[in-house]
Amino acid sequence: MTAKDLKEAVGRYGIWNGGGLRSKDPDRRGEVGEAAAELEELGYGAVWIGGNSDADHAVPLLEATSRIVVGTSIQSIWEHEPEVAAARYTELDRAHPGRFAQGLGVSHAKLADQYRRPYSALVAYLDALDKAGAPAHGRLLAALGPKTLELSRDRAAGAIPYLVTAEQTAKARELLGEVPLLAPELKVVLESDPTTARTLARNYLSIYLGLPNYTNNFLRNGFTEDDIKDGGSDRLVDAVFAWGDETAIRARVDDFLDAGADHVALQIVDGGPRHDLPKDAWRRLASLLA
Template identity: 35%
Template structure:
């Protein structure tokens, strides 16, 4: 299956801190501004498939991807059935994204064989649903090239994007989630970014990924060095943020999905509106 999705997208964490009506107002605003696709990470508070169903049902045109649903949270039958129904109910508007962390080793299996077997289960139920894998390792990146329609990466500099493109091959859809802090200078942006980054600097698979990219233990010690934050987080005006996105495209990304870090206030909504102008 050839995966064709908008060149720009958003990866939105705001639903984790919003109630039902707040989520509806927020995603409707994004659609009204002109955004065409959102990825929904499954990090805290909200279940992947019910949130995707809510966003699909309360918008008219937005393409919605689980970016990514945690495979450890549910058996393949549950994920496949949910994905199949969403794809059937909203043709052309839904993408299944799956990911797994090193926590799977507590079950006595590595991430690669676990996800390979998981996809076998998905194939029995939802083989025709477009799907991407969240991956940083060589093994799962190659699995995405062989068993999925695309790859989605998160918290990576362009150097990783270049490696992922070389590893996955020239044709696989590659979405890169790019963090950004809008409307602030670099020093202020670092403070905002560090509040969000603190969670990820406690996760072994994120630490392992960033270590492979050349960051030192000093860089990765909370709250993260200036070097680390500057490599992972864009900042400034909408045009400056787009310039950071262009570096990811130049490195091989098919799509860049922006995550605006910081509180959801009027300034952030204005940034969302401005970033939609060139969609």
């Protein structure tokens, strides 16, 4: 599968979910599979398993579907030996050709005890994957900065940036060039009241504003220290969330596509537990995007 093939397979819209779909609980396997099957029926082109996910999380989703691409977003390089990661990719690609995308990333210093020289570690990890026979077209990188975006262009099928703006997406497209897949994540609050919507957004955003990888990226791209205080300024919240009525949300998603995204990974934020499967919201979103 080439980057072009992957673009066609994932389409323009996918679902990012870091809770309910990331389950290895055998008692939830049927529920998770049914949710993935419905996402496929709704017309989404990809499911991105958020958080610290791996190939085993993808298996029940792949087995319950026939078309949709399932990607890790992301699999931490610190927790999976590259030889094992390469073997698992090969197994899943043989069983479900062209439908498993191995999203890789360096995670965060607060979440990984081994965190040292993340860029150099990522390069070494890609070297080991190459040596183990894992194809570059089967992987995507969680890239924010220019150097990692260049790695996504040169040594992967593309980039899956998390928590970025449309303006940052345009810069990423310029660095990547036309061919690699660019699939940013975008959080969606299906709420029209500004106060309610921004409160839900800030409650969810707060954990990320304690992670320097994200805050440094914001500061690099025109935001100020004031923008990342107290849960985020209105300017920051409005840039990294789509909220409002159907017209406003559709317009925000289109901003990312117009900026150069090939695909947008949409994450529902509704204030519910992170392990929930927000099926009603996924249905509303699919109708909105149709």
